Amino acid sequence: MTNKLDTVLQTAPRPIQLMTHVVAGYPDWETCSALVQTMARSGVRLLEVQLPFTDPLADGPTITAANQAALDAGVRPEDALKWMGEMAAALPEVAFLVMTYANIPYAMGLSRFVDACCRAGAQGIILPDLPLDEPEGTYAEEARRQGLHPILVISPDTPAARLDFLLPQASGMIYTTLKVGITGASKDLAPASLAYLETLRRRTQLPVAAGFGISQPEHVAALRGRAEVAVVGSHILGLVTRGDISAVEDFLRACTSL
Amino acid sequence: MTLPRHFGPFGGRYVPEMLVPALDELEAAFLAARQDPAFNKSFDELLRHYCGRPTPLYPAHNLTRHLNGCHIFLKLESLNHTGAHKITNALGQALLALRMGKTRLIAETGAGQHGLATATVAARCGLGCTVFMGEVDVARQYPNVFAMRLLGAEVVAVADGTRTLKDAVNAALKEWVQHLPSTHYVLGSALGPHPYPTIVREFQSVIGREVASQLQTLTGRKPDHLVACVGGGSNSIGLFAPFLDDREIRLYGAEAGGRGPAPGEHAARLQGRPTTGIVQGYKSYFLQDEHGQIQGTHSISAGLDYAGIGPELAWHFQQGRIQFSAISDDEALAAYQLLARLEGIIPALESAHAVALAARLAPRLPKDDLMVVNISGRGDKDLFITARALDEARWRAFLHSEVHRDQ
Numbered sequence: 001m002t003n004k005l006d007t008v009l010q011t012a013p014r015p016i017q018l019m020t021h022v023v024a025g026y027p028d029w030e031t032c033s034a035l036v037q038t039m040a041r042s043g044v045r046l047l048e049v050q051l052p053f054t055d056p057l058a059d060g061p062t063i064t065a066a067n068q069a070a071l072d073a074g075v076r077p078e079d080a081l082k083w084m085g086e087m088a089a090a091l092p093e094v095a096f097l098v099m100t101y102a103n104i105p106y107a108m109g110l111s112r113f114v115d116a117c118c119r120a121g122a123q124g125i126i127l128p129d130l131p132l133d134e135p136e137g138t139y140a141e142e143a144r145r146q147g148l149h150p151i152l153v154i155s156p157d158t159p160a161a162r163l164d165f166l167l168p169q170a171s172g173m174i175y176t177t178l179k180v181g182i183t184g185a186s187k188d189l190a191p192a193s194l195a196y197l198e199t200l201r202r203r204t205q206l207p208v209a210a211g212f213g214i215s216q217p218e219h220v221a222a223l224r225g226r227a228e229v230a231v232v233g234s235h236i237l238g239l240v241t242r243g244d245i246s247a248v249e250d251f252l253r254a255c256t257s258l
Numbered sequence: 259m260t261l262p263r264h265f266g267p268f269g270g271r272y273v274p275e276m277l278v279p280a281l282d283e284l285e286a287a288f289l290a291a292r293q294d295p296a297f298n299k300s301f302d303e304l305l306r307h308y309c310g311r312p313t314p315l316y317p318a319h320n321l322t323r324h325l326n327g328c329h330i331f332l333k334l335e336s337l338n339h340t341g342a343h344k345i346t347n348a349l350g351q352a353l354l355a356l357r358m359g360k361t362r363l364i365a366e367t368g369a370g371q372h373g374l375a376t377a378t379v380a381a382r383c384g385l386g387c388t389v390f391m392g393e394v395d396v397a398r399q400y401p402n403v404f405a406m407r408l409l410g411a412e413v414v415a416v417a418d419g420t421r422t423l424k425d426a427v428n429a430a431l432k433e434w435v436q437h438l439p440s441t442h443y444v445l446g447s448a449l450g451p452h453p454y455p456t457i458v459r460e461f462q463s464v465i466g467r468e469v470a471s472q473l474q475t476l477t478g479r480k481p482d483h484l485v486a487c488v489g490g491g492s493n494s495i496g497l498f499a500p501f502l503d504d505r506e507i508r509l510y511g512a513e514a515g516g517r518g519p520a521p522g523e524h525a526a527r528l529q530g531r532p533t534t535g536i537v538q539g540y541k542s543y544f545l546q547d548e549h550g551q552i553q554g555t556h557s558i559s560a561g562l563d564y565a566g567i568g569p570e571l572a573w574h575f576q577q578g579r580i581q582f583s584a585i586s587d588d589e590a591l592a593a594y595q596l597l598a599r600l601e602g603i604i605p606a607l608e609s610a611h612a613v614a615l616a617a618r619l620a621p622r623l624p625k626d627d628l629m630v631v632n633i634s635g636r637g638d639k640d641l642f643i644t645a646r647a648l649d650e651a652r653w654r655a656f657l658h659s660e661v662h663r664d665q
């Protein structure tokens with residue numbers, strides 16, 4: 001069976017795809033579902049679903065607060081995957097990716113977790129704090145066997161030798177941050193980030209997804225030709241936190257029409 | 259050359275890729291520094307002339323007589339500059355930071371002792387300093403908050419999650435990753451991603467080395483029992499490290515039993531059925547629910563109020579090399595008063611847990627046995643907790659009069 005992530009990236013109708021991010025169950029299930037529908041309607045074909053965790057190490061204030069709010073509302077990993085399964089069934093044009101931190105799959109059991117993601121219609125798994133050179137890095141093989149892409153997250157400071165180790169094990173796409181830091185909307189994209197994408201390009205055949213800091217349609221436009229996917233997380237979540245779902249649609253339309 | 263990254267199945271380096279180069283840089287700097295006589299000389303000299311090492315090993319005759327069991331010696335880490343063992347590690351890491359060309363130190367702190375130590379060495383070394391401290395701990399360890407600011411450090415109150423030590427570690431890691439070129443993260447306990455647990459153990463193992471030679475001088479013998487309190491594990495692994503291979507020596511760790519065994523009421527990670535997890539960059543035992551969410555903790559002592567435990571201690575627990583017991587808030591408070599009255603030593607509430615465990619063990623041990631208890635810190639910082647717990651009416655009256663003094 002072909003992976004939907006590959007299909008989306010191969011038949012890209014636009015020069016750059018958007019990957020958006022939701023925290024499962026945030027701010028509540030109903031709004032979260034409406035948000036995903038809005039994203040799909042606005043042309044989003046890649047959607048990252050974060051299973052909330054108490055200690056989200058790579059996340060800035062916006063996403064950290066959303067994780068905490070979802071946990072306070074009682075969202076469990078099983079609920080999140082069940083909900084994602086329903087969304088994935090309703091939106092077959094969208095490739096859903098599960099993102100969370102290592103302790104969630106570790107507590108569930110890595111194989112069970114990969115199975116559960118697979119059953120929920122996930123096309124990929126993103127675990128930023130589970131490196132391939134630790135024993136549990138075997139989840140990547142397991143995911144691939146089930147037709148899911150384990151998506152590696154690298155950053156502009158990842159040294160060449162480390163890339164030589166990582167890139168051959170990447171699949172689906174390579175997810176790189178545009179800055180060395182945590183998630184969060186930035187005002188500007190540094191020219192150095194764009195230059196870095198050019199060098200990364202020369203090292204891999206895989207599609208590149210670039211994120212961390214994207215907050216304006218112009219940022220997305222600037223990534224065109226340098227990355228296949230622009231990842232927008234905190235900015236949209238910030239709009240959601242302010243209760244402004246309609247602004248999400250406006251923003252996404254502006255991104256896709258530029 | 260690299261250092262071992264795991265302790266049995268524990269430890270490791272479970273971090274986002276962007277921290278990998280910084281951790282590699284730190285490991286390389288540590289390995290090079292260890293081989294460098296100039297580094298070792300300046301570290302040793304500062305430990306002696308600035309921190310006050312060696313700290314005394316004090317034969318606690320009154321406590322020994324009172325408990326009517328084995329001989330008890332107290333390792334007075336409380337007499338270090340800034341009042342706890344923490345400064346040894348903070349100083350070592352500050353010197354590493356200087357070697358790496360960093361201009362700023364950041365740290366997490368629970369009791370405030372590690373933050374205070376880091377702020378102190380930052381002032382001494384001409385480095386900037388920011389300390390992250392949970393809001394709950396800022397409120398209960400105010401004397402240290404004031405001192406850190408006096409020393410020129412910025413103190414950031416962390417409002418995320420449980421607002422205690424765990425959340426301060428998260429905040430420090432997030433700050434670090436945003437400022438890697440200029441900043442060194444001085445992790446304060448033997449936990450976190452590799453190489454921190456090893457670096458912290460190596461710096462703190464001076465405690466155990468001093469104990470070995472001091473006890474030899476005092477008694478001509480080696481210890482039979484070593485007791486330490488266990489937050490993340492730096493004072494305990496520092497005391498135990500040189501003795502781990504000698505199976506005749508019994509090692510005991512005191513965890514925070516808090517108000518009881520219900521979830522959220524304690525920080526005793528190794529009681530009942532401990533569960534492993536991968537959190538804050540390392541694999542170890544964590545207090546967590548069945549879904550892997552980290553649980554809230556409680557301890558009367560801020561420094562033991564943490565949901566994880568250093569990976570090397572986890573390994574020694576699994577191997578049965580170290581025995582861990584939970585000490586309740588009330589037992590710790592009782593031991594705090596006992597030591598004050600019997601020996602004229604006011605221990606930190608963290609260290610009072612070790613005293614309480616010693617008081618449990620000693621009466622059942624042969625009178626000829628030698629026990630060393632680590633007094634990891636002194637109790638001044640705990641004024642706001644202990645005065646309220648032990649002398650509430652007078653403490654409230656005092657606070658009231660302070661507030662109204664100028665009105």
Ligand SMILES: Cc1ncc(COP(=O)(O)O)c(C=O)c1O
Pocket residue numbers: 342343344368369370371372446447448487488489490491492493494560561562606608609634635636
């Ligand atoms: C005096 C004192 N003892 C013990 C601890 C616990 O830490 P560790 O287990 O790393 O020694 C602390 C931590 O703040 C402390 O201040």
